[in-house]
Amino acid sequence: MTSIHPDKATAERLAGLSAGGVVTSAQREDLGDGTLIETPGVRPPLVLNNRSFGEVTDIVCGYAENPAPKWWLPAFAFAALVAGTGGLLILYLIITGVGTWGLTNQVDWAWDITNFVFWIGIGHAGTLISAILCLLKQKWRTAVNRSAEAMTIFAVICAGTFPAIHVGRIWFIWFVFPIPNYNYIWPNFRSPLLWDVFAVSTYATVSLLFWFMGMIPDFATLRDRADKRLRLGVGGQKLLGIIHPDTIRAYAYGFFAMGWRGSSRHWHRYEVAYLILAGISTPLVLSVHSIVSFDFATSVVPGWHTTIFPPYFVAGAIFGGFAMVLLLLIPARELFPNFKDLLTLRHLENMAKILLVTGMMVGFAYSMEFFIAWYGGNEYELHVFLKNRVSPWHAPYWWAYWTMITCNVVSPQVFWFRKLRTNPLVIWIVALFVTVGMWFERFVIIVTSLHRSFLPGEWHMFHPTPVDIGIFIGSCGVFLTLFLLFLRFLPTFPIAEIKAVLPQADPHGHGAHAEKGAH
Amino acid sequence: MNLPILPGQKRKLYTTPDGRTVHGVIAEFSDVPTVYHAAESVRDAGFKKWDVFSPFPIHGIEHAMGFKRTILPFIVAGAAFTGVLSAVLLQWFTGAFDYPLVVQGKPYGAWQPWLPVTFELGVLFSAFASLLGMLALNGLPRWHHPLMTKDRFLAVTDDKFIICIEARDEQFEPRRVREILERAGASHIELVEE
Numbered sequence: 001m002t003s004i005h006p007d008k009a010t011a012e013r014l015a016g017l018s019a020g021g022v023v024t025s026a027q028r029e030d031l032g033d034g035t036l037i038e039t040p041g042v043r044p045p046l047v048l049n050n051r052s053f054g055e056v057t058d059i060v061c062g063y064a065e066n067p068a069p070k071w072w073l074p075a076f077a078f079a080a081l082v083a084g085t086g087g088l089l090i091l092y093l094i095i096t097g098v099g100t101w102g103l104t105n106q107v108d109w110a111w112d113i114t115n116f117v118f119w120i121g122i123g124h125a126g127t128l129i130s131a132i133l134c135l136l137k138q139k140w141r142t143a144v145n146r147s148a149e150a151m152t153i154f155a156v157i158c159a160g161t162f163p164a165i166h167v168g169r170i171w172f173i174w175f176v177f178p179i180p181n182y183n184y185i186w187p188n189f190r191s192p193l194l195w196d197v198f199a200v201s202t203y204a205t206v207s208l209l210f211w212f213m214g215m216i217p218d219f220a221t222l223r224d225r226a227d228k229r230l231r232l233g234v235g236g237q238k239l240l241g242i243i244h245p246d247t248i249r250a251y252a253y254g255f256f257a258m259g260w261r262g263s264s265r266h267w268h269r270y271e272v273a274y275l276i277l278a279g280i281s282t283p284l285v286l287s288v289h290s291i292v293s294f295d296f297a298t299s300v301v302p303g304w305h306t307t308i309f310p311p312y313f314v315a316g317a318i319f320g321g322f323a324m325v326l327l328l329l330i331p332a333r334e335l336f337p338n339f340k341d342l343l344t345l346r347h348l349e350n351m352a353k354i355l356l357v358t359g360m361m362v363g364f365a366y367s368m369e370f371f372i373a374w375y376g377g378n379e380y381e382l383h384v385f386l387k388n389r390v391s392p393w394h395a396p397y398w399w400a401y402w403t404m405i406t407c408n409v410v411s412p413q414v415f416w417f418r419k420l421r422t423n424p425l426v427i428w429i430v431a432l433f434v435t436v437g438m439w440f441e442r443f444v445i446i447v448t449s450l451h452r453s454f455l456p457g458e459w460h461m462f463h464p465t466p467v468d469i470g471i472f473i474g475s476c477g478v479f480l481t482l483f484l485l486f487l488r489f490l491p492t493f494p495i496a497e498i499k500a501v502l503p504q505a506d507p508h509g510h511g512a513h514a515e516k517g518a519h
Numbered sequence: 520m521n522l523p524i525l526p527g528q529k530r531k532l533y534t535t536p537d538g539r540t541v542h543g544v545i546a547e548f549s550d551v552p553t554v555y556h557a558a559e560s561v562r563d564a565g566f567k568k569w570d571v572f573s574p575f576p577i578h579g580i581e582h583a584m585g586f587k588r589t590i591l592p593f594i595v596a597g598a599a600f601t602g603v604l605s606a607v608l609l610q611w612f613t614g615a616f617d618y619p620l621v622v623q624g625k626p627y628g629a630w631q632p633w634l635p636v637t638f639e640l641g642v643l644f645s646a647f648a649s650l651l652g653m654l655a656l657n658g659l660p661r662w663h664h665p666l667m668t669k670d671r672f673l674a675v676t677d678d679k680f681i682i683c684i685e686a687r688d689e690q691f692e693p694r695r696v697r698e699i700l701e702r703a704g705a706s707h708i709e710l711v712e713e
Contacts, residue, residue, distance in 0.1 A: 052678065053574060053677065053678035054677055054678040057574075057676075057677045057678065178609060178613055184617075184618060185618055185620075186613035186614065186617065186618055186620075187613070188614070188620060188622055189610045189613065189614050189632060189633060189636060190614070190622045190623065190625070190629075190632040191622075192635075194636070195635040195636055195639075198635070198636045198639040198640070199635065199639050202639040202640070202642055202643045205643060205646065206642060206643065206646040209646050209647065209650045210646070212650070213650050213653075217574075217575075217676065220676045221574070221676040221677065223676075224673040224674075224675075224676045224677065225673075225676075225677070227667075227673055228670070228673045228674075231670060231673075254662065255662070258654060258659045258660035258661075258662075259659050259660050259661040259662045259663070259664060260659065260676075261572060261664055261666060261667065261672075261675065261676075262572040262573055262574060262675045262676055263570045263571075263572055263657070264558075264570060264571040264572070264573060264576070264577065264580045264581075264584060265570055265584075265586060265657070266657040266659070267573070267575075267576035267577075267580070268576070268580075268581050268586070268588075268589060269589045269591055269653045269656050269657055270576070270653055270657075271576050272588075272589050272591050272592065272653075273591055273649040273650060273652070273653035276591070276592065276595050276645070276649045277646060277649050277650070280599075280642050280645050280646060280649075281642075281646075283638075283642070284639075284642045287635070287638060287639070287642075291635050294635075495574075496574060496575040496576075497575070499574055499575040499678075500575040500576060500578075504550065504551065505551055505575060505577070505578070506551065506552075506578070507551050507552055507555035507577050507578055507579055507580070507583070508552065508555075509551075509552040
């Protein structure tokens with residue numbers, strides 16, 4: 001026993017010999033919930049409290065089946081109100097014109113495209129977790145992949161709104177698709193903006209397929225539980241005396257479960273399909289943000305015209321996306337019962353480390369961009385960096401630049417300290433900083449490059465209008481509304497995948513006892 | 520020559536005393552190692568039309584059951600090729616053939632700017648092919664199945680493991696099937712009607 005862990009209580013629990021019981025900080029302060037163990041050869045448990053298959057089902061399905069927690073309805077109403085207000089402002093924008101934004105002849109892209117790049121970047125963590133971590137066989141992804149994928153879909157919905165409404169006459173938006181029309185002209189396939197249309201719509205579609213496919217077995221679980229309660233005649237009253245909620249569940253979840261019945265022959269093809277989707281999503285996610293960066297990089301605007309943009313944008317997207325995952329899941333972890341068993345401190349620590357790494361990648365990109373502006377000898381580019389962004393004495397937007405540096409480069413450095421990167425509150429605060437910082441990054445790239453062109457007569461400041469601000473806040477409302485609906489009605493965790501990584505899922509019985517599993 | 524797909528050559532299926540066709544026999548197991556070894560013994564007994572139902576994919580079950588690897592990757596490869604081809608055709612037709620447009624003074628048929636859209640469409644087609652191909656090969660969607668009428672079967676998506684040997688298997692013989700499954704450690708054995 002002591003070969004696993006010097007502390008007997010922890011060792012027994014890890015070995016599955018003693019049932020349940022979270023290791024309290026009194027027992028081992030440095031172990032947190034018991035998953036922060038660093039003993040070589042011992043894998044920290046992915047699910048706490050020695051849960052059985054049935055308990056995993058009960059916990060995750062419980063979120064979708066039990067009455068919503070008290071805070072849910074007010075939170076949902078608030079988020080939906082914000083989303084609705086944003087929707088009305090979009091209506092106002094469409095009726096009146098894009099002049100309701102603070103755009104000028106000089107700054108013709110501002111918050112709209114900032115928000116677009118911000119949201120599309122947030123989506124990337126979902127695909128990264130589901131695809132790249134799947135290919136790398138990182139089993140801890142099971143704790144976060146479903147909610148991160150959901151976040152991807154919702155973020156892409158928010159992202160897609162902005163380029164669509166920024167075109168002004170939205171009733172001509174179909175011009176971006178190669179549809180035969182009476183003008184006999186086609187979209188220009190050499191334009192990065194058109195690549196963007198294809199990249200973002202492909203990304204949205206593939207993410208949706210990936211998310212849906214992952215949920216098929218879990219929908220089947222929810223369907224069978226509802227069906228079982230109906231057959232046993234348990235499960236409470238009919239809604240308004242007309243229809244039983246379980247009947248609705250059995251049909252709704254049953255429809256999307258597509259008749260899944262857990263056949264091993266089906267599982268085999270399912271796993272192959274999943275692996276293929278992961279394989280093609282990996283280059284896809286890298287391509288999407290590269291193509292988004294082409295919108296800028298292929299132009300000749302100083303500050304945009306750089307070759308570092310594709311990798312820099314991809315790193316930033318992963319960085320911002322993980323921050324959003326943490327921003328949403330840390331509160332969910334506190335608010336939902338047993339959430340902590342499935343999303344452990346170790347998972348949070350892993351994600352904090354990813355924030356640290358990608359934060360430094362982004363920081364490297366910032367400095368390299370600056371270096372090339374100097375080393376490249378292009379005085380316009382250097383001017384943009386020095387006089388339009390960085391210098392507090394010359395650049396009107398210096399505060400935006402330094403907010404970005406503080407939030408994105410400085411704040412994740414606290415994760416060098418183990419105590420801080422295993423503290424959910426600290427992680428949450430840093431994630432908040434990073435989210436703000438990543439929005440500012442896009443603002444800096446877009447607005448500070450545009451607001452001063454080659455002639456001083458073309459120098460303008462950008463001032464956001466209430467419509468600008470309202471639509472951005474509205475998009476946050478849309479995102480939150482959809483996420484709250486997801487937490488309430490869909491399987492929040494990949495039930496089948498979590499069961500597959502439990503020790504008792506090993507067909508050769510090695511995992512059932514940790515002393516054997518430790519080899 | 521025996522051609523099993525021809526009509527009229529269908530093997531006579533078993534029926535219950537009240538005249539219903541037998542779908543097969545199901546046996547329940549409660550842990551992974553037992554069902555894994557049970558699958559090996561059913562495979563070794565020579566059955567072909569049978570299946571293991573589990574809440575999650577059991578690692579290595581394809582060896583225990585002895586079935587072939589799926590052809591899905593080839594379907595997806597075909598779809599990827601179709602996607603790439605249609606993207607190239609689309610861009611060539613619109614930009615170089617139907618309405619040639621001078622952009623940035625580049626040649627009409629320059630292939631370099633086509634790469635992003637070509638890649639995206641290749642990915643899009645492959646993604647659809649892997650989901651729809653997986654469902655089609657699995658015979659899904661199929662919203663009803665004889666097995667789903669059994670209360671015990673509903674626990675498969677929760678925490679139980681079930682082996683079903685179907686009556687259309689050449690070797691199906693109720694008593695022998697029951698004996699094999701019992702010996703493999705099944706906790707409950709039931710007959711399933713169509």
